[in-house]
Amino acid sequence: MTAQRLQEIALRFFADKGYDGTSLADIAGAIGIKKPSIYAHYSSKLDLFLAVADTALHDYRQSWRRALDKGEALPADRRLQSLFEEMGEHFLADRTKLAFWIRLWVFPPADCPAGVRDAFQTLTGEYLAEVAAVFRAGMEQGRLRPGPADDLAHALxxxxxxxxxxxxxxxxxxxxxxxxxxxxxxxxxxxxxxx
Amino acid sequence: MTAQRLQEIALRFFADKGYDGTSLADIAGAIGIKKPSIYAHYSSKLDLFLAVADTALHDYRQSWRRALDKGEALPADRRLQSLFEEMGEHFLADRTKLAFWIRLWVFPPADCPAGVRDAFQTLTGEYLAEVAAVFRAGMEQGRLRPGPADDLAHALxxxxxxxxxxxxxxxxxxxxxxxxxxxxxxxxxxxxxxx
DNA sequence: CCTAACCTACCTAACGTTAGTTAGTTTATC
DNA sequence: GATAAACTAACTAACGTTAGGTAGGTTAGG
Structure with missing residues (x-):
């Protein structure tokens, strides 16, 4: 499937050179087709970007969902550690993924619709809420210092x-x-x- | 001085939209001159960027130098806190400066010569060395937990x-x-x- | 079983726009 | 009247995008 390969290569370029720094000719050349052929699969450059961003967001959610589930049985302090390490290892395993993630979050392209940024914020908000809940559980168990759980989640x-x-x-x-x-x-x- | 104003506006645009996302027409228009007039002050877009980056690097060095000097008399733990807060406040005081700093460090433009990136790394390296020294002093004074000072500096x-x-x-x-x-x-x- | 229609995925050619840059000319200041 | 800093005009190159066409595979009808 060419559409799939386009996404993979586009991810690499967007992560490496940014949205504005990447040309469709670059992407097309890298998979051995000509620039206009991209339009057989995506209606615009932005459309391709959004497809890549969508999978990235999916992947992001899945990673912390899995990390949360994985340490469910652990006591709160160990669970936080597991969460921290799991997320770290997840992004460390794929540098391209990491770079794209940072770019999307910190410096989304100007063309990027607000919906995508909001989706990112919402996702992170959910994540922070879950982490804060773990903090609260840990405090109740007496394994963690009492303190403002939401702030602590942000700090982590x-x-x-x-x-x-x-x-x-x-x-x-x-x-x-x-x-x-x-x-x-x-x-x-x-x-x-x-x- | 137009050259100065150009740098200020360019900083704003580069911070906001990135190097690739900023056009010389944008910058020129914002200070009320036409695009080719920029070339009376800077020989190219990259030249203008490098001028901005240079001041940013200068400013960065100065900020942590001052922060280090300021808390010199404090005990190591308080000094670290002072360092942390001073740096935080410094960047928080100017969001544009902050955005440019992050962009320059994390996603420098493709055209950006290696020398600038190296300068950044060297500066940060010096900073980390100073912080590590404070850690070591704190450990000797018994005010900080013994541990790998260099790693702790990185963590901070x-x-x-x-x-x-x-x-x-x-x-x-x-x-x-x-x-x-x-x-x-x-x-x-x-x-x-x-x- | 053949063939006509269709679809997908690519192509070449070219479009209009915008980018950074250069050349040549005018304006203003000392 | 010289010099610095602005202007207009125009260049080349690259961008995203559209139009139109072609080869190969699949489907439908007689």
Whole structure:
């Protein structure tokens, strides 16, 4: 299926050079067809982008849904850790996916309809709500310090995003070690008890 | 000075729509001159961009240099907090600056010469080294948990970046509260002592 | 069983627009 | 009157997009 291959290549280009920096000629050339042939499968450049973005959003939701389900039986603190690591590993496994995700969220193209941005925000909102619920459960169980669960969910998300951005910018290999290190700071703090 | 105004407007456009998404006609129109007149001040679009990027890099270095100097007398843990908050406030004070900074670091334009990216990396490397030194000092003073100082510096930087990205994406107002909340997580951890 | 119609996926050619850039000319300032 | 900074006009190249045509495979009718 050419439409599928177009999406794959388009994802790569959009992630790498951005929407404005990618030309249809680039995409067409990469799969060995000519530029106008793209229009047999997608009605416009934006249409192709939206198709790619749609699968990306789907993938994003699925990843944290799965991560949430996976640690369901764990105590709250371990579950948060699992969530954090699962999401980190998911995006670390595919650098192209990661770059596209960041671009779509942080710098969506000007042509991008508001609906797509809203979809992203809504998705992240749902995710944050779920994480906050885990925080609350952990506090009730006495395994987590009492505090504002919503803010803590945001803080954890910030940490994840910062880590992912760092992983995108620096291409070194020991990301997972740093991911765990980062988690430990969040979990135990950096301050000594008597400090 | 038109050259100055050009840089200011260009910064705004580059931050908002990206390098590829910005046309010289846009920039020229915004300050009330015609497109070719730009060439009286900058030899090309890339030249203008590099001028903007250069000031941005300068500003970036200056901000963390000042933040480091400011808390010099503080104990290590308070100094780290001061560093974190100062940097956060610095970028939060100017959203345009923030957006350009993120774009330059995370998604530099394809035309952007490697030297600029390297300059950014070097600067951040210096910053991380300074932060790591503060961590080490704090550990020697017994005010911070012993641990891998370089990794901890990276973790703190990730946290800052994540927070800034979040601030860029969500335009709500209580950023400073969330910044402090995020810091407290890092400082004290989220886990109870007996958890 | 043949053939006529149709569909899909590609092609070439070309469209109109806009991009960054250059050349040559005018205006204003010191 | 020289110099800097603006202008108009125009160039080339690239963009997304449309039109029209062709080859191959599938379907329907006599």
């Amino acid at each position: 998300f910030s940490l994840l995003v910062g880590f992912l951005i760092r992983a995108h910018a620096y291409q070194d290999t020991d990301h997972l070690r740093l991911l765990r290190q980062t988690w430990d700071c969040f979990m135990f703090g950096i301050k000594t008890e008597d400090g | 930087f990730s946290l800052l970046v994540g927070f800034l990205i979040r601030a860029h994406a969500y335009q709500d107002t209580d950023h400073l509260r969330l910044l402090r909340q995020t810091w407290d997580c890092f400082m004290f951890g989220i886990k109870t002592e007996d958890g």
